[in-house]
Amino acid sequence: MSFINYSSREINCKIVYYGPGLCGKTTNLQYIFRRMNPGDRGKMISLATETERTLFFDFLPVSMGEIRGFKTRFHLYTVPGQVFYDASRRLILRGVDGVVFCADSQITRMDSNLESFDNLRINLREQGYDPDRIPLVLQYNKRDVNSLASVSELHALLNYRNVPEFEAVASTGVGVFETLKGIIKLVLIDLKKGGR
Amino acid sequence: MVSPMNQNRFILHEKEYNEFQSVLKKLLIDSYAKVVFLVDKNGSLLSSAGETEDFDTTSLASLAAGNIAATGGLASLIGEKEFSILFHEGQRDNMHISLVDNRLILVVVFDGRSSIGLVRLRVRRAGEELGRILKAVDETAEREEEGGVIEELTEADIESLFK
Secondary structure (H helix, E strand, O other), rough: EEEEEEEOOOEEEEEEEEOOOOOOOHHHHHHHHHHHOHHOOOOOOEEEEOOOEEEEEEEEEEEEEEEOOOEEEEEEEEEOOHHHHEEEEHOOOOOEEEEEEEEHHHHHHHHHHHHHHHHHHHHHOOOOOOOOOOOEEEEOOOOOOEEEEEEHHHHHHHEEEEOOEOOOOOOEOHHOOOOOOOOHHHHHHHHHHHHO | OOOOOOOOOOEEOHOOOOOHHHHHHHHHHOOOOOOEEEEEOOOOEEEEEEEEHHOOOOHHHHHHHHHHHHHEEEEEOOOOOOOOEEEOOOOEEEEEEEOOOEEEEEEEEOOOOOOOOHHHHHHHHHHHHHHHHHHHHHHHHEEEEEEEOOHOHHHHHHHHOOO
């Protein structure tokens, strides 16, 4: 749920990066953190295990400039990808304005992608969202590894809504900002339309 | 769900913002706190008072909301509706976190100049006042369903962010 503050003239929206374990959600946020001007982003918080697996969430607030005199701020969150952290994932989806589904392009991870995508739809429904209408973009990450699934295979597997899709290598930054811009656009358009 | 009209947004106008602010300032003084924050359950900071320059307020708001969400999850696992108050005791500073109308989160940071008993007492009264203001926010949202900055946004405005 976006928050519009007329006093400080700010629009705040929440974007969640979702996807199977080790698909690169945290890596996306780390790249954004490293590359953005420190004045345009806050601290990155990672609630992670000792082995750097996301335990609860990562959080990164970013500012994207002004629209009609209002500062736009986006709160980026990741969920823990591992299957058994489902209760935490549900909590993080609360109040979400847009979702980036980060898929792992390795052919061996197709089942995990599908399982996570189904889990996203279930959890969105549980939070009162229509999974067919919420702003969503897909990121096909790890395009630099061997034994890749093709974009058309990933599209056929996941993109039944025909939402914007981006190829990425989050570790080197390829496609990271394109994905972010893609979801921000959809979130603002959805906000303008009002109500889901 | 904040507004019955606009379920996907929470709009705070100057008037209610100032009212929130004055409740927080009074709470700050009455409870001898260092700093007080008002946060929505999704982690956006609405208002704050006190020595806020020492704190990363954005991170604090996000973590307080995460904390309340996780505690709410724990509550439901043992059949409770919610745990409406959390208290964290530190060596120097303490943190009292409470829910207002199950929608806003009130965070009070205090040290040895105050006490948990005093904070609880003052928070209860402030919570009632904040709840009344929240109701006014809802009523304003119902009256002003359309016509704000968001409805006037054009695609060109949105594109301009990425130039």
